[in-house]
Amino acid sequence: MKKDPLIIAFCCNWCAYAAADLAGISRLQYPGSIRIIRVMCSGMVHPDMVFHALEKGADGVMIVGCHPGECHYIKGNEIALARADIIAETLEDMGWERDRFQMTHVSSSEPERLVQAFRDMHERLEALHQNTFAGVEANE
Protein backbone atom coordinates (compact mmCIF):
# COMPACT_ATOMS: atom_id res chain seq x y z
CA MET A 1 0.00 0.00 0.00
CA LYS A 2 1.37 3.36 -0.97
CA LYS A 3 0.81 6.24 1.38
CA ASP A 4 1.50 9.84 0.51
CA PRO A 5 4.16 11.43 2.68
CA LEU A 6 3.21 14.28 4.96
CA ILE A 7 5.41 17.36 4.79
CA ILE A 8 5.26 20.33 7.12
CA ALA A 9 6.56 23.52 5.51
CA PHE A 10 7.27 26.47 7.79
CA CYS A 11 6.95 29.45 5.44
CA CYS A 12 7.97 32.97 6.41
CA ASN A 13 5.26 35.57 6.06
CA TRP A 14 7.19 37.97 3.83
CA CYS A 15 8.72 35.83 1.09
CA ALA A 16 7.79 32.15 1.21
CA TYR A 17 4.15 32.54 2.18
CA ALA A 18 3.72 35.32 -0.39
CA ALA A 19 5.32 33.02 -2.99
CA ALA A 20 2.91 30.23 -2.02
CA ASP A 21 0.06 32.72 -2.40
CA LEU A 22 1.32 33.66 -5.85
CA ALA A 23 1.69 29.98 -6.75
CA GLY A 24 -2.00 29.58 -5.93
CA ILE A 25 -3.02 32.63 -7.96
CA SER A 26 -0.87 31.42 -10.87
CA ARG A 27 -2.49 27.96 -10.60
CA LEU A 28 0.83 26.16 -10.23
CA GLN A 29 0.41 22.56 -9.12
CA TYR A 30 2.31 21.06 -6.23
CA PRO A 31 1.87 17.80 -4.27
CA GLY A 32 -0.96 17.61 -1.76
CA SER A 33 1.47 16.28 0.83
CA ILE A 34 2.59 19.80 1.73
CA ARG A 35 1.07 21.43 4.81
CA ILE A 36 2.08 25.07 5.07
CA ILE A 37 2.45 26.70 8.46
CA ARG A 38 2.89 30.45 8.24
CA VAL A 39 5.46 31.94 10.61
CA MET A 40 6.48 35.58 10.78
CA CYS A 41 10.12 34.77 10.08
CA SER A 42 12.07 31.60 9.32
CA GLY A 43 14.35 32.68 12.18
CA MET A 44 11.61 31.96 14.72
CA VAL A 45 11.46 28.25 13.92
CA HIS A 46 13.16 26.62 16.88
CA PRO A 47 14.76 23.21 16.17
CA ASP A 48 12.38 21.80 18.81
CA MET A 49 9.48 22.59 16.43
CA VAL A 50 11.08 20.61 13.62
CA PHE A 51 11.68 17.57 15.80
CA HIS A 52 8.25 17.90 17.37
CA ALA A 53 6.68 17.74 13.90
CA LEU A 54 8.65 14.59 13.06
CA GLU A 55 7.77 12.95 16.38
CA LYS A 56 4.08 13.72 15.84
CA GLY A 57 4.07 11.91 12.53
CA ALA A 58 5.29 14.26 9.81
CA ASP A 59 7.53 12.53 7.27
CA GLY A 60 9.51 15.61 6.38
CA VAL A 61 9.92 19.22 7.46
CA MET A 62 10.88 22.23 5.38
CA ILE A 63 11.82 25.71 6.50
CA VAL A 64 11.32 28.24 3.72
CA GLY A 65 12.59 31.78 4.17
CA CYS A 66 13.76 34.84 2.25
CA HIS A 67 17.02 34.89 0.30
CA PRO A 68 20.07 35.72 2.44
CA GLY A 69 20.34 39.48 2.82
CA GLU A 70 16.66 40.06 2.10
CA CYS A 71 15.15 39.22 5.50
CA HIS A 72 12.33 41.50 6.59
CA TYR A 73 13.85 41.40 10.07
CA ILE A 74 17.40 42.01 8.78
CA LYS A 75 19.08 38.77 9.93
CA GLY A 76 16.33 36.31 10.87
CA ASN A 77 17.05 34.04 7.92
CA GLU A 78 20.76 33.94 8.80
CA ILE A 79 19.78 32.58 12.21
CA ALA A 80 17.49 30.09 10.44
CA LEU A 81 20.40 29.00 8.25
CA ALA A 82 22.66 28.44 11.26
CA ARG A 83 19.87 26.48 12.94
CA ALA A 84 19.32 24.45 9.77
CA ASP A 85 22.96 23.32 10.08
CA ILE A 86 22.46 21.95 13.57
CA ILE A 87 19.10 20.39 12.68
CA ALA A 88 20.71 18.58 9.75
CA GLU A 89 23.56 17.39 11.97
CA THR A 90 21.41 16.23 14.88
CA LEU A 91 18.77 14.43 12.77
CA GLU A 92 20.84 11.25 12.75
CA ASP A 93 21.58 11.57 16.49
CA MET A 94 17.83 11.48 17.02
CA GLY A 95 17.27 8.52 14.72
CA TRP A 96 15.96 10.33 11.61
CA GLU A 97 17.31 10.31 8.08
CA ARG A 98 19.10 13.37 6.82
CA ASP A 99 16.69 13.63 3.86
CA ARG A 100 13.74 14.48 6.06
CA PHE A 101 14.71 18.10 6.48
CA GLN A 102 15.22 20.86 3.93
CA MET A 103 15.94 24.56 4.20
CA THR A 104 15.02 26.58 1.11
CA HIS A 105 15.22 30.26 0.19
CA VAL A 106 12.71 31.89 -2.16
CA SER A 107 11.64 35.45 -2.82
CA SER A 108 8.00 36.48 -3.01
CA SER A 109 8.20 36.64 -6.81
CA GLU A 110 9.50 33.10 -7.29
CA PRO A 111 6.51 30.75 -6.99
CA GLU A 112 8.06 28.31 -9.52
CA ARG A 113 11.12 27.95 -7.33
CA LEU A 114 8.95 27.24 -4.29
CA VAL A 115 6.81 24.70 -6.14
CA GLN A 116 9.93 22.99 -7.45
CA ALA A 117 11.31 22.76 -3.91
CA PHE A 118 8.01 21.23 -2.73
CA ARG A 119 8.08 18.68 -5.57
CA ASP A 120 11.73 17.77 -4.90
CA MET A 121 11.02 17.24 -1.21
CA HIS A 122 7.97 15.08 -2.01
CA GLU A 123 9.96 12.91 -4.42
CA ARG A 124 12.87 12.58 -2.01
CA LEU A 125 10.57 11.34 0.74
CA GLU A 126 8.82 8.90 -1.60
CA ALA A 127 12.20 7.52 -2.60
CA LEU A 128 13.19 7.31 1.07
CA HIS A 129 10.07 5.35 1.94
CA GLN A 130 10.54 3.03 -1.02
CA ASN A 131 14.10 2.30 0.08
CA THR A 132 12.95 1.70 3.66
CA PHE A 133 10.26 -0.76 2.60
CA ALA A 134 12.61 -2.47 0.15
CA GLY A 135 15.04 -2.88 3.07
CA VAL A 136 12.35 -4.40 5.29
CA GLU A 137 11.36 -6.92 2.63
CA ALA A 138 14.97 -7.85 1.97
CA ASN A 139 15.44 -8.54 5.70
CA GLU A 140 12.38 -10.74 5.79
Add this chain to the structure above:
Amino acid sequence: MKDKRRPRLSFVWLHACSGCEIALLNSGERLPELLNKVEIVHFPLLVDHKFGGEQEFALPEADIGFVSGGVASEEHLALLYSMRRTCRILVSLGTCATHGGVPALRNRWTAAATLETVFGDTSGRATVAAEMPALLDRVYSVDEKVRVDFCLPGCPPHPEMIVHVIETLMTDGQPRLPGKSVCETCPTIRTGEMHRTVRRFLNNAEYDSDEPVEEMRCLLEQGFLCMGPVTAGGCGGLSVPLCVQARVPCRGCYGPVRPEGNQLLDMLNVLASHGVDHRAIVDRQSLLRFSGAHGLLRLTRKTK
Protein backbone atom coordinates in the same frame (compact mmCIF):
# COMPACT_ATOMS: atom_id res chain seq x y z
CA MET B 1 -3.58 15.46 59.81
CA LYS B 2 -7.06 14.65 61.06
CA ASP B 3 -6.16 11.42 62.83
CA LYS B 4 -3.03 13.00 64.37
CA ARG B 5 -1.02 10.31 62.64
CA ARG B 6 2.33 11.46 61.29
CA PRO B 7 2.70 11.25 57.50
CA ARG B 8 4.74 8.20 56.57
CA LEU B 9 7.68 8.66 54.21
CA SER B 10 9.30 5.92 52.18
CA PHE B 11 12.53 6.23 50.18
CA VAL B 12 14.00 3.83 47.66
CA TRP B 13 16.94 4.13 45.31
CA LEU B 14 17.27 2.49 41.93
CA HIS B 15 20.19 3.27 39.61
CA ALA B 16 21.45 5.95 42.00
CA CYS B 17 24.44 7.04 44.05
CA SER B 18 22.65 8.04 47.31
CA GLY B 19 23.59 11.69 46.76
CA CYS B 20 19.93 12.77 46.74
CA GLU B 21 19.29 11.13 50.11
CA ILE B 22 22.46 12.68 51.53
CA ALA B 23 21.29 16.06 50.24
CA LEU B 24 18.19 15.65 52.41
CA LEU B 25 20.37 14.80 55.42
CA ASN B 26 22.38 17.92 54.58
CA SER B 27 19.43 20.22 55.17
CA GLY B 28 20.83 21.37 58.52
CA GLU B 29 18.51 22.74 61.19
CA ARG B 30 15.42 21.93 59.18
CA LEU B 31 16.10 18.19 59.32
CA PRO B 32 15.36 17.62 63.06
CA GLU B 33 12.23 19.79 62.72
CA LEU B 34 11.13 17.65 59.79
CA LEU B 35 11.91 14.36 61.53
CA ASN B 36 9.65 15.42 64.41
CA LYS B 37 6.75 15.78 62.03
CA VAL B 38 7.05 12.59 59.96
CA GLU B 39 7.52 8.88 60.33
CA ILE B 40 10.11 7.26 58.09
CA VAL B 41 8.97 3.72 57.28
CA HIS B 42 11.61 2.78 54.73
CA PHE B 43 14.96 4.43 53.97
CA PRO B 44 17.82 2.06 53.03
CA LEU B 45 20.45 4.74 53.62
CA LEU B 46 19.39 5.27 57.26
CA VAL B 47 17.44 2.23 58.42
CA ASP B 48 18.35 -1.42 58.03
CA HIS B 49 15.07 -2.91 56.97
CA LYS B 50 14.77 -6.14 55.04
CA PHE B 51 12.38 -5.86 52.15
CA GLY B 52 13.16 -8.74 49.82
CA GLY B 53 15.02 -8.70 46.54
CA GLU B 54 15.13 -9.46 42.83
CA GLN B 55 11.43 -9.86 41.99
CA GLU B 56 9.58 -9.99 45.32
CA PHE B 57 9.45 -6.86 47.43
CA ALA B 58 7.50 -6.18 50.60
CA LEU B 59 7.57 -2.43 51.05
CA PRO B 60 5.53 -0.79 53.82
CA GLU B 61 2.54 1.40 52.93
CA ALA B 62 3.44 5.10 52.90
CA ASP B 63 1.86 8.48 52.24
CA ILE B 64 4.74 9.97 50.30
CA GLY B 65 7.29 7.89 48.45
CA PHE B 66 10.59 9.14 47.02
CA VAL B 67 12.42 7.33 44.25
CA SER B 68 15.94 8.32 43.29
CA GLY B 69 17.80 6.89 40.34
CA GLY B 70 16.78 5.77 36.89
CA VAL B 71 15.33 2.37 35.95
CA ALA B 72 18.09 0.23 34.47
CA SER B 73 17.35 -3.41 35.35
CA GLU B 74 14.48 -5.84 35.91
CA GLU B 75 15.08 -5.55 39.65
CA HIS B 76 14.75 -1.75 39.55
CA LEU B 77 11.53 -2.11 37.62
CA ALA B 78 9.98 -4.58 40.07
CA LEU B 79 11.02 -2.37 42.99
CA LEU B 80 9.54 0.68 41.29
CA TYR B 81 6.21 -1.06 40.64
CA SER B 82 6.11 -2.17 44.27
CA MET B 83 6.85 1.40 45.36
CA ARG B 84 4.05 2.79 43.19
CA ARG B 85 1.59 0.29 44.69
CA THR B 86 2.47 1.15 48.28
CA CYS B 87 2.73 4.97 48.07
CA ARG B 88 -0.14 7.40 47.85
CA ILE B 89 2.06 10.15 46.40
CA LEU B 90 5.17 9.28 44.41
CA VAL B 91 7.98 11.79 43.89
CA SER B 92 10.92 11.23 41.55
CA LEU B 93 13.90 12.69 43.36
CA GLY B 94 16.97 13.85 41.50
CA THR B 95 17.91 14.08 37.83
CA CYS B 96 18.49 10.32 37.42
CA ALA B 97 14.86 9.69 38.37
CA THR B 98 13.45 12.60 36.35
CA HIS B 99 15.67 12.54 33.24
CA GLY B 100 17.89 9.45 33.40
CA GLY B 101 20.98 11.21 34.75
CA VAL B 102 24.54 10.04 34.19
CA PRO B 103 23.67 6.29 34.06
CA ALA B 104 21.47 6.97 31.02
CA LEU B 105 24.61 7.77 29.02
CA ARG B 106 24.67 4.04 28.28
CA ASN B 107 21.59 4.51 26.09
CA ARG B 108 23.96 5.29 23.24
CA TRP B 109 24.90 1.62 23.09
CA THR B 110 23.06 -1.68 23.48
CA ALA B 111 22.93 -3.31 26.92
CA ALA B 112 25.13 -6.14 25.58
CA ALA B 113 27.74 -3.68 24.33
CA THR B 114 27.71 -1.93 27.72
CA LEU B 115 28.25 -5.20 29.58
CA GLU B 116 31.10 -6.18 27.29
CA THR B 117 32.77 -2.79 27.64
CA VAL B 118 32.35 -2.38 31.38
CA PHE B 119 32.59 -5.92 32.71
CA GLY B 120 34.34 -7.67 29.83
CA ASP B 121 37.48 -9.73 30.42
CA THR B 122 40.33 -9.85 27.90
CA SER B 123 38.32 -12.13 25.64
CA GLY B 124 35.48 -9.59 25.64
CA ARG B 125 33.08 -11.82 27.60
CA ALA B 126 31.02 -10.11 30.29
CA THR B 127 32.20 -11.77 33.50
CA VAL B 128 29.87 -10.30 36.14
CA ALA B 129 26.72 -10.44 34.07
CA ALA B 130 25.52 -13.75 35.52
CA GLU B 131 25.30 -12.36 39.06
CA MET B 132 23.50 -9.19 38.05
CA PRO B 133 19.76 -8.68 37.53
CA ALA B 134 19.05 -8.56 33.79
CA LEU B 135 19.60 -5.11 32.32
CA LEU B 136 16.76 -3.40 30.50
CA ASP B 137 17.44 -2.37 26.89
CA ARG B 138 18.10 1.18 28.08
CA VAL B 139 17.95 3.34 31.20
CA TYR B 140 14.49 4.81 31.72
CA SER B 141 13.41 7.73 33.86
CA VAL B 142 10.86 6.92 36.56
CA ASP B 143 8.01 8.73 34.80
CA GLU B 144 8.49 6.58 31.68
CA LYS B 145 7.52 3.51 33.70
CA VAL B 146 4.94 4.59 36.32
CA ARG B 147 2.71 7.56 37.06
CA VAL B 148 4.66 10.16 39.03
CA ASP B 149 2.99 12.88 41.06
CA PHE B 150 5.91 15.27 41.29
CA CYS B 151 9.32 15.48 39.63
CA LEU B 152 12.13 17.16 41.57
CA PRO B 153 15.29 17.31 39.42
CA GLY B 154 18.80 18.13 40.62
CA CYS B 155 22.11 16.37 41.06
CA PRO B 156 21.48 16.50 43.93
CA PRO B 157 18.37 18.68 44.45
CA HIS B 158 18.99 21.62 46.77
CA PRO B 159 18.41 20.47 50.40
CA GLU B 160 16.02 23.37 51.12
CA MET B 161 14.02 22.39 48.05
CA ILE B 162 13.68 18.75 49.16
CA VAL B 163 12.42 19.85 52.58
CA HIS B 164 10.06 22.34 50.95
CA VAL B 165 8.61 19.61 48.71
CA ILE B 166 8.12 17.22 51.64
CA GLU B 167 6.47 19.88 53.79
CA THR B 168 4.19 21.04 50.99
CA LEU B 169 3.10 17.51 50.08
CA MET B 170 2.45 16.74 53.78
CA THR B 171 -0.20 19.44 53.82
CA ASP B 172 -1.66 18.19 50.52
CA GLY B 173 -0.32 21.25 48.70
CA GLN B 174 1.25 21.25 45.26
CA PRO B 175 4.95 22.21 45.40
CA ARG B 176 6.31 24.50 42.72
CA LEU B 177 9.72 24.57 41.09
CA PRO B 178 11.29 27.93 40.17
CA GLY B 179 10.90 27.14 36.45
CA LYS B 180 13.85 29.38 35.59
CA SER B 181 17.10 28.61 33.84
CA VAL B 182 20.52 28.74 35.48
CA CYS B 183 21.24 31.94 33.51
CA GLU B 184 18.31 33.69 35.15
CA THR B 185 19.87 33.07 38.56
CA CYS B 186 23.44 33.84 37.46
CA PRO B 187 24.91 37.27 38.29
CA THR B 188 27.89 37.34 35.88
CA ILE B 189 28.34 40.20 33.44
CA ARG B 190 26.77 39.74 30.02
CA THR B 191 27.59 42.09 27.16
CA GLY B 192 25.98 40.25 24.24
CA GLU B 193 29.37 39.74 22.56
CA MET B 194 30.03 36.03 22.10
CA HIS B 195 33.35 34.29 21.52
CA ARG B 196 33.09 32.87 17.99
CA THR B 197 34.01 29.27 18.77
CA VAL B 198 33.59 26.88 21.67
CA ARG B 199 36.79 26.60 23.70
CA ARG B 200 37.61 23.45 25.65
CA PHE B 201 37.92 23.97 29.36
CA LEU B 202 41.66 23.30 29.41
CA ASN B 203 42.54 26.75 30.73
CA ASN B 204 40.79 28.69 33.44
CA ALA B 205 38.24 31.33 32.62
CA GLU B 206 39.35 34.95 32.83
CA TYR B 207 38.51 36.48 36.18
CA ASP B 208 40.10 38.21 39.13
CA SER B 209 39.93 35.87 42.12
CA ASP B 210 39.93 38.84 44.52
CA GLU B 211 36.75 40.18 42.96
CA PRO B 212 33.31 38.64 43.67
CA VAL B 213 31.68 36.45 41.03
CA GLU B 214 29.42 39.38 40.07
CA GLU B 215 32.50 40.99 38.46
CA MET B 216 33.23 37.96 36.26
CA ARG B 217 32.34 37.93 32.56
CA CYS B 218 29.71 35.35 31.51
CA LEU B 219 31.52 32.05 30.89
CA LEU B 220 29.49 31.26 27.77
CA GLU B 221 30.47 34.63 26.31
CA GLN B 222 34.10 33.74 27.12
CA GLY B 223 33.63 30.75 24.81
CA PHE B 224 33.22 27.97 27.37
CA LEU B 225 30.41 25.50 26.92
CA CYS B 226 28.23 26.63 29.83
CA MET B 227 24.90 24.79 29.85
CA GLY B 228 23.23 27.58 31.84
CA PRO B 229 20.73 28.68 29.16
CA VAL B 230 19.23 25.20 28.77
CA THR B 231 19.41 23.95 32.35
CA ALA B 232 16.83 24.35 35.10
CA GLY B 233 18.06 26.66 37.85
CA GLY B 234 17.89 26.29 41.60
CA CYS B 235 21.18 24.52 42.35
CA GLY B 236 22.43 27.45 44.42
CA GLY B 237 19.17 27.98 46.26
CA LEU B 238 18.68 31.73 46.46
CA SER B 239 22.35 32.48 45.73
CA VAL B 240 24.70 32.04 42.75
CA PRO B 241 24.54 28.71 40.81
CA LEU B 242 27.04 26.28 42.35
CA CYS B 243 29.34 25.74 39.36
CA VAL B 244 29.48 29.46 38.64
CA GLN B 245 30.36 30.02 42.33
CA ALA B 246 33.36 27.77 41.67
CA ARG B 247 34.01 29.75 38.45
CA VAL B 248 33.47 26.77 36.15
CA PRO B 249 30.76 26.46 33.48
CA CYS B 250 27.40 24.82 34.28
CA ARG B 251 27.35 21.08 33.47
CA GLY B 252 23.59 20.87 33.05
CA CYS B 253 22.88 18.66 36.06
CA TYR B 254 19.33 19.91 36.76
CA GLY B 255 18.14 18.72 33.38
CA PRO B 256 16.19 20.79 30.83
CA VAL B 257 14.29 23.93 31.86
CA ARG B 258 11.00 22.58 30.55
CA PRO B 259 10.61 18.96 31.67
CA GLU B 260 10.13 17.79 28.06
CA GLY B 261 13.05 19.85 26.69
CA ASN B 262 16.11 18.47 24.94
CA GLN B 263 19.35 19.92 26.29
CA LEU B 264 21.42 18.86 23.27
CA LEU B 265 19.14 20.45 20.73
CA ASP B 266 18.47 23.55 22.80
CA MET B 267 22.16 24.14 23.53
CA LEU B 268 23.14 23.79 19.87
CA ASN B 269 20.29 26.16 19.08
CA VAL B 270 21.66 28.71 21.54
CA LEU B 271 25.09 28.51 19.91
CA ALA B 272 23.76 28.58 16.34
CA SER B 273 21.47 31.54 16.86
CA HIS B 274 24.38 33.53 18.33
CA GLY B 275 26.71 32.71 15.45
CA VAL B 276 28.99 30.42 17.46
CA ASP B 277 30.64 27.53 15.60
CA HIS B 278 29.21 24.44 17.27
CA ARG B 279 31.51 22.06 15.38
CA ALA B 280 34.21 22.69 17.97
CA ILE B 281 32.25 20.60 20.47
CA VAL B 282 34.21 17.37 20.76
CA ASP B 283 31.40 15.00 21.73
CA ARG B 284 28.04 16.52 20.92
CA GLN B 285 25.93 13.79 22.49
CA SER B 286 27.58 14.28 25.86
CA LEU B 287 25.43 17.41 26.18
CA LEU B 288 22.72 14.92 27.17
CA ARG B 289 24.95 13.67 29.98
CA PHE B 290 22.19 14.30 32.53
CA SER B 291 19.07 13.83 30.44
CA GLY B 292 19.53 10.82 28.18
CA ALA B 293 16.28 9.07 29.16
CA HIS B 294 12.93 9.60 27.38
CA GLY B 295 14.58 8.19 24.25
CA LEU B 296 16.70 11.32 23.69
CA LEU B 297 19.97 9.40 23.48
CA ARG B 298 19.64 6.84 20.71
CA LEU B 299 21.72 3.90 19.69
CA THR B 300 24.59 5.01 17.51
CA ARG B 301 24.69 3.32 14.12
CA LYS B 302 28.12 1.90 14.87
CA THR B 303 26.60 -0.36 17.55
CA LYS B 304 26.38 -3.97 16.46
